[in-house]
Amino acid sequence: MCLAVPGKVIEKRGNKAVVDYGGIRREADISLVDVNEGDYVIVHAGFAIQVLSKEDAEETLRIFQEMAENA
Amino acid sequence: MLQLRDKNIADEIIKKIKAIGLKLKIMHVCGTHQDTIVRHGLDVLLRNIGIEVIQGPGCPVCVTTTLEIQKAIELARNGVTIATFGDMLRVPAAGTSLQQIRAEGGDVRVVYSIDDAVKLAEKKEVVFLGVGFETTAPSTAVTLLNTPHNFSVLSFHRYIPPALDALLGMGEIKIDGIICPGHVSTIIGVEPYKPISAKYKIPQVIAGFEPLDILMAVYMIAKQIEEGRHEVENEYIRVVKPEGNLKAKEVLQKVFRPGDAKWRGFPNIPQSKMLIREKYEEYDAEKKYEDILETIEEAPEPKGCRCGEVLRGLIYPQECPLFAKVCKPSNPVGPCMVSIEGACNIEYRYKDD
Numbered sequence: 001m002c003l004a005v006p007g008k009v010i011e012k013r014g015n016k017a018v019v020d021y022g023g024i025r026r027e028a029d030i031s032l033v034d035v036n037e038g039d040y041v042i043v044h045a046g047f048a049i050q051v052l053s054k055e056d057a058e059e060t061l062r063i064f065q066e067m068a069e070n071a
Numbered sequence: 072m073l074q075l076r077d078k079n080i081a082d083e084i085i086k087k088i089k090a091i092g093l094k095l096k097i098m099h100v101c102g103t104h105q106d107t108i109v110r111h112g113l114d115v116l117l118r119n120i121g122i123e124v125i126q127g128p129g130c131p132v133c134v135t136t137t138l139e140i141q142k143a144i145e146l147a148r149n150g151v152t153i154a155t156f157g158d159m160l161r162v163p164a165a166g167t168s169l170q171q172i173r174a175e176g177g178d179v180r181v182v183y184s185i186d187d188a189v190k191l192a193e194k195k196e197v198v199f200l201g202v203g204f205e206t207t208a209p210s211t212a213v214t215l216l217n218t219p220h221n222f223s224v225l226s227f228h229r230y231i232p233p234a235l236d237a238l239l240g241m242g243e244i245k246i247d248g249i250i251c252p253g254h255v256s257t258i259i260g261v262e263p264y265k266p267i268s269a270k271y272k273i274p275q276v277i278a279g280f281e282p283l284d285i286l287m288a289v290y291m292i293a294k295q296i297e298e299g300r301h302e303v304e305n306e307y308i309r310v311v312k313p314e315g316n317l318k319a320k321e322v323l324q325k326v327f328r329p330g331d332a333k334w335r336g337f338p339n340i341p342q343s344k345m346l347i348r349e350k351y352e353e354y355d356a357e358k359k360y361e362d363i364l365e366t367i368e369e370a371p372e373p374k375g376c377r378c379g380e381v382l383r384g385l386i387y388p389q390e391c392p393l394f395a396k397v398c399k400p401s402n403p404v405g406p407c408m409v410s411i412e413g414a415c416n417i418e419y420r421y422k423d424d
């Protein structure tokens with residue numbers, strides 16, 4: 001099952017990082033991504049698999065919003 | 072963080088799909104997509120405007136074959152410690168299951184990630200069941216590259232694009248478009264789907280997991296068909312990069328090579344299974360326990376279970392005569408009712424009331 005909710009990287013410790021999901025903190029392996037503290041990541045089975053870009057997230061929202069407005 | 076559940080926007084997208092006015096059958100291959108679709112009633116909503124959405128072979132536990140599960144069971148019977156994700160325990164195979172073997176004294180452990188299994192191996196020899204598509208397999212690959220001790224993997228990992236190709240090639244079912252799995256695509260990117268769109272002239276859209284993502288993907292597919300296009304488009308741009316995750320792809324390539332394999336409900340699918348390369352064969356449980364594993368004969372599928380047809384998108388779970396009568400999550404007959412990513416399980420959970 002894919003966890004769709006992105007988590008925020010709070011602290012890096014080598015290959016691991018503490019990731020915060022709206023208050024719940026879990027450790028994740030970050031060896032598959034280049035990530036900085038403060039970034040949002042998608043985590044799957046204990047491994048971060050992608051860093052979420054803020055620009056693209058906003059772009060998605062913008063497209064959705066546009067759909068509603070152009071109706 | 073994202074306002075992706077706005078009801079007004081959903082209504083607008085649905086209006087637009089309706090305006091295109093096409094009757095379509097769309098397949099996706101992801102348990103999490105199915106969860107979103109059924110949980111939010113999108114299946115009913117879309118059916119009302121002529122769009123059928125079905126889950127194909129997109130549940131890793133479900134497509135794992137009976138023979139593969141028998142292998143895990145046989146190792147556990149021989150005193151080997153098995154570590155696996157929870158869903159695998161209850162899949163019936165050859166009249167038993169890993170759970171039953173555990174009750175009989177076998178050492179079968181549930182882990183949440185492969186890291187937990189590696190920790191377990193500090194004390195004793197562990198075999199991890201590598202279940203999952205391109206999303207999960209990189210974690211297995213990275214782990215093996217870190218040369219764990221007392222540790223090997225029974226790889227049931229599989230590639231999604233060959234399964235899509237096989238399904239469309241079989242021609243049993245007419246599908247107008249495919250919603251590609253968000254997190255498999257996070258790893259593999261957009262490119263691997265392109266030959267499939269070209270070969271079968273079928274639109275594909277990579278989608279995220281919110282209701283609006285799904286509706287948007289359906290709209291994008293309908294739009295492509297209306298305009299006579301058959302391309303691979305990416306709706307989930309906030310996560311999926313065109314090139315995918317390069318680091319993850321690299322470790323996959325390093326550790327695994329594609330091999331032919333059966334999937335539950337399917338005949339042999341060429342180049343669809345991730346086999347551990349010879350270089351890492353000390354971590355390959357198929358090699359390590361060859362003497363135990365090579366003697367196993369595949370048991371028949373559970374009697375009456377129609378998982379195979381569910382996985383090929385030929386029937387809905389409710390069309391199986393056992394659904395919700397004999398077969399329930401508390402007493403599953405087949406893996407599609409065991410796994411939380413299985414179509415039967417999802418249908419049962421949300422449609423019971």
Ligand code: SF4
Pocket residue numbers: 375376377378379381388391392393394395398399403404405406407408409415
């Ligand atoms: S309802 Fe049960 S028996 Fe029927 S196809 Fe689904 S898992 Fe198999």
